[in-house]
Amino acid sequence: MLAIVILAGGRSKRFGTNKLIYKVEGESMIKRVFKAASEITQNIYLSVKDRAQADILLGVCDGFSGVILDAFKEINGPINGVITSLNTLSCGEVVTIPGDMPFIDSKSLSKFIDTCKSLDANSGSIYWPSGWVDALIQYHKREKAVKHASLYTIRGAMSRSSDILRASKKVYYIPISHLTKNYRTFININTPEDLSKNNTVLSYSMPKIKHVKEDIIENFLLATNMLKNDLPMAAEYYLFEGKKYEEEELYTLAMHAYKDAKICFEKLNKYTRAKDLDMKIAHIKSLLNYHR
Template sequence: MKSVIILCGGRSKRMGKDKGSLLLNDKPMVLHVLDAIKNIADEIILVLRDTEQIESYNTILNHRNMSLKAVADETKDGGPLIGILTGLSYINSDYAQILPCDSPFISKDFVVKMFELAKTDDFDAIVPVWNDGHIEPLHSLYKKSTIETIEKLISKEKRNVSSLIENLNAKYVPVEILDKTNMSFQNINTIKDFKDI
């Protein structure tokens, strides 16, 4: 089973808005991500901030014919590590691909390659890495068994996703192998990012 967790719980401090519901080419950004994983994922967990955000997203997701479950973060505004923990606790498979809802240019090829890598190696995480060593923890694939490590980090007040990866047996894969265009890793964080597209 191929599980995908989409993190959409955060509210952009720079935009002051819910990024997943922002329109890009007349379509909410979260739907761009969902379209990229259509016919690839068997199970989709959409992690949102709270029940109020779930209700607002029900309108957006109303016409999507996908096996999708919207869940609220275990801790409201707890950050992406809490979102990963929440999502992993709901999946029925051994691992899940994490995707942020503010990366509307994720390619199907990228997601397919990540799942192919998950079949061939026994790692806790598969992490895209840039030439300069910068990693993409919110475009990574994690085993469900990493829940225990996440809980330990949170108990020590460590909320950085990079801290999680440092504590895992991770396989680092160059981004150019996963997506030659690098577009899968482009985030929309500011109004200027919209204007630059």
Template sequence: MRKIMGTIMDRTGIVLAGGKSLRLGIDKSFIKINGRMLIELVVQRLTECVSDLIVVVDEMKKKEDVEKVLKSYNISIVVDSVKDFGPVAGIYEGLKHAKTEYCGVFATDLPFLNKDLINFFFQSCKGFDAAITVWNEKYREPLHAVYRRDPMMRACKVSIDKNSKKIFSCVKLLKNVNYIPIELIKKIDPELKSFFNINTKEDINLIRQQHRLSPDFKN
């Protein structure tokens, strides 16, 4: 197994690898990007930044499939205990299994995660319940963020009990959130490629092209 890299031992990475994309009709985790599964690209990058890594899936069959793809990585793969509840359930499940105080939460379709930006988010969460990007007055990015384990886990449980599936119903329950302006993010990731995700077939083709040219992801 590959050893998880990094000297900071108080960090967990949580990858939300739920079901099929409604728009694409396929499971994003298993999209091939130049010979490698998308979920492996995400996991590979996160292993450089965290001491523990948890992948959350929605069913046992997918757990088995993900285990095959990630068999060379020393990670945990867990199944949602709260069914059909979306990302809130995935975050809750990941936090339940986490052993560290601070946990980064990332979607499975982010092929250009930036190591420096991830480190910045963990540093920015110290002393806060969460560190979350603010794009504008209306939109914030909860699936490339860092959360303090216990407060966010309690908030997710409250939302689940109230049948509220919106992530920001959880975030609103947190007392101390560090909202990071997008202008500050651009100083580390000028093109904001870390947030580029897959929603269409055109996105897949674009990512394949860009990934082929990116020296950061070549083995």
């Protein structure tokens, strides 16, 4: 059985007001996302930081199968919702989508899910031509992914939205051009200006589906397991992970790995190496001149 979890725990700081109840073409963002998901399954869950946020959103969009409250005080951000959902649900497959994606449609989302299934993927996400990986859109075989959910106990504040993807063997990244030609389908709305961006048609080029090799995954797992007892080696393994993702042109994941290495070097008082990584991260950000 498949469940879709709508991640809705953010505070909309850049938008200036609660964006999930903001109306887009006459309907709140959260309701538009819910409608797209409901054409695929009736098992739809709302993932939020606290009960107050849940009550606000349920006031404009009901019909959810349940509400999932972030369970882990040690970590912040969407990864809390992802891990809590994997631990809470009992279904075979879990798909997460962000609540601030009002132009998503059931056809494109269903194609993403079907592609992951056809590949027999344990996990999957999507990527843009720039190498931006939208790590809030995730597909998981729950029993496989939940084994990695405990990584947060080691990574703590280092935990990122991409952690389960980076830990999963047999993970695939699907180019958005395989799923839609509409620029806006998978765009996140972070500011009011994002709503007025052009409805651009994407290139008809067909970049490949990317399958990450297990040695890259092993580097993330080795680095993470060394955080408590061998920080210098953890830093080196994160560096190697970042270089491999850079070679694969999955730049979001490379940036996350380099940020982890930088944190390790800072804890080791190796500020020169940390500063070098600042330059590397800045370069990658320049490459991610994507739809925003």
